[in-house]
Amino acid sequence: MKFxxxxxxxxxxxxRTCRKQGGAKVLAxxxxLSGSEVAVVASSCLxxxxxxxxxLVMPEEVWYCGLCPEEVAAVTEQHLRGGTPVKAMLYRKFHGSAN
Ligand code: FES
Incomplete structure (x- = not known):
């Protein structure tokens, strides 16, 4: 067994609201795209x-909003693998200095 x-x-x-906005496709x-080093979790309302x-990327508490499935590759490559959040897609309410 691999740990x-x-x-x-x-x-x-x-x-409900996020699903209406395409959350299921973003989750998929x-x-x-994410490797085994990242746990992808379907969450309840955030x-x-x-x-x-x-x-929401944890433990660093980086928030993204309004993602479409086509943008997930950039988040996966740049943030999850590269360690640098994708500023243009950050949730400005919590990351006001983005852009
Ligand atoms: S339904 Fe997604 S944040 Fe509330």
Missing amino acids: IESSRRVLVCQN AFQK GQCGSGPMV
Whole structure:
């Protein structure tokens, strides 16, 4: 049995509002593109309804909003693998200095 240590998690909201905004496809894209070093989790409401699909990267608490499936590759490559959040896609409410 292979033990996978995964301290980093990507929470993708699957509650009502985010699902209406395409959360299921964003979740599927993260599941497809992320490696075994990252745990991709379908989450309940993250408390930011209306700006979704909401994505929260833990433990660093980096928020993304309004992601579309086509943008997940950039987040996966640049942030999850490269360690640098994608500024243009950050949730400005919590990352006001983005851009
Ligand atoms: S439904 Fe996604 S943040 Fe509330």
